Amino acid sequence: MPYVVRMPKLGVEMETGIVIEWYLDVGETAEEGDVIAEIESEKSTAEVAAREDGALRERYLDAGEEGPPGAAMGIFAPPDADISSLRAEVDVEPDETEDDEADAEATPEATEDDGTPGSAGEPAQPSVDDGTVRASPRAKRRAEELGVTLSRVEGTGPEGGIVADDVAAAAGDAGGRTIREERTFSGMRSTIADRLSTSYREAAHVTVDREVEVEAAFDAAEAAGDDASLTDVLLLAVSATLDEHPEFNATFDADSETHTLYEEHNIGIAVDLEGGLVTPVIPDVGGKSIDELARQRSRLTERVLDGEYDGDDLSGGTFTVSNLGVVGSDSFTPIINPPEIAILGVNRVRERPVNTDAGIEFPRHITFSLSFDHRVVDGADAARFLVTLDETLADAEKLLD
Numbered sequence: 001m002p003y004v005v006r007m008p009k010l011g012v013e014m015e016t017g018i019v020i021e022w023y024l025d026v027g028e029t030a031e032e033g034d035v036i037a038e039i040e041s042e043k044s045t046a047e048v049a050a051r052e053d054g055a056l057r058e059r060y061l062d063a064g065e066e067g068p069p070g071a072a073m074g075i076f077a078p079p080d081a082d083i084s085s086l087r088a089e090v091d092v093e094p095d096e097t098e099d100d101e102a103d104a105e106a107t108p109e110a111t112e113d114d115g116t117p118g119s120a121g122e123p124a125q126p127s128v129d130d131g132t133v134r135a136s137p138r139a140k141r142r143a144e145e146l147g148v149t150l151s152r153v154e155g156t157g158p159e160g161g162i163v164a165d166d167v168a169a170a171a172g173d174a175g176g177r178t179i180r181e182e183r184t185f186s187g188m189r190s191t192i193a194d195r196l197s198t199s200y201r202e203a204a205h206v207t208v209d210r211e212v213e214v215e216a217a218f219d220a221a222e223a224a225g226d227d228a229s230l231t232d233v234l235l236l237a238v239s240a241t242l243d244e245h246p247e248f249n250a251t252f253d254a255d256s257e258t259h260t261l262y263e264e265h266n267i268g269i270a271v272d273l274e275g276g277l278v279t280p281v282i283p284d285v286g287g288k289s290i291d292e293l294a295r296q297r298s299r300l301t302e303r304v305l306d307g308e309y310d311g312d313d314l315s316g317g318t319f320t321v322s323n324l325g326v327v328g329s330d331s332f333t334p335i336i337n338p339p340e341i342a343i344l345g346v347n348r349v350r351e352r353p354v355n356t357d358a359g360i361e362f363p364r365h366i367t368f369s370l371s372f373d374h375r376v377v378d379g380a381d382a383a384r385f386l387v388t389l390d391e392t393l394a395d396a397e398k399l400l401d
Contacts, residue, residue, distance in 0.1 A: 011311010
């Protein structure tokens with residue numbers, strides 16, 4: 001039976017998906033269960049399979065194009081089936097490239113050689129009609145962004161109309177800058193940008209730093225065995241700290257002004273992928289032994305790095321830990337992962353001189369950066385959180401019990 005191939009929804013937080021690749025050209029056939037396309041959401045990828053034998057009759061989203069869950073990607077039907085009713089269902093919007101070409105083409109055409117610019121006797125150049133340069137809407141927006149005067153731009157579009165690429169080239173010439181490359185956001189990167197912008201715009205971000213000695217934490221990790229690491233000890237220490245400060249193990253709904261505290265410590269761990277950071281969630285960290293935690297964290301991280309995760313792996317978080325110490329940061333301001341109200345940044349391990357009874361020693365330290373939503377908790381609360389974390393790590397062997 002003919003049907004519309006629609007953008008699948010990969011998890012409750014998915015807002016848009018992008019077509020990575022089609023495995024069929026229009027008119028090519030596939031059997032039931034064959035993969036016909038691959039898509040990417042903000043946080044994961046998935047394959048789209050044929051629901052029955054048939055052919056790809058129409059294609060509305062090409063590779064690299066995006067749409068919300070449920071958007072029409074194409075029509076799949078037997079080669080001789082009538083698909084007129086399905087075509088009527090689909091509302092396809094033109095892309096920006098078509099806008100550029102359509103606008104550039106929507107200019108008066110010279111029909112005879114009268115010797116004037118733009119006539120059939122010589123190459124058309126950008127013209128000024130009623131004081132307005134002939135340019136596409138996208139080119140005008142680009143010119144405004146780059147500070148380019150359109151009247152000085154040579155157009156390469158139909159009939160000499162100016163398109164966005166012309167403006168970019170002119171910006172490189174006029175400003176002493178040569179464009180090396182322009183990178184458009186992927187679906188994942190675009191969503192990360194939107195979410196973090198929303199978080200920083202809406203939450204009252206404040207960050208408190210504290211340097212903590214971690215020699216006992218290293219000892220605990222070594223005592224736990226080969227499977228465990230310092231990260232696992234830190235996660236257990238964070239969970240123990242959340243027990244003492246449950247107001248941080250929470251989410252905030254600004255619309256209802258509701259601060260919701262949770263029993264389980266579902267801690268997200270930021271993982272760096274090529275397309276951006278994702279935050280898989282380890283559920284109920286406080287209910288696990290360090291061996292269980294180490295195994296689950298390792299498996300989850302491997303799945304994410306291999307791209308074999310889904311929306312469920314990224315949902316349900318109550319607190320987040322982001323470790324930039326592995327790339328050498330001394331301090332940073334982590335941005336809260338909404339609707340959570342706090343995130344703990346972990347910086348690099350450094351040796352610090354300390355005066356002891358035995359003389360000057362150089363124990364290892366980590367600076368922790370706690371960002372929190374000041375609408376929900378106060379700076380004194382955050383400072384006390386870090387004091388508890390410090391005390392917990394000083395007696396880290398207790399975390400192994």
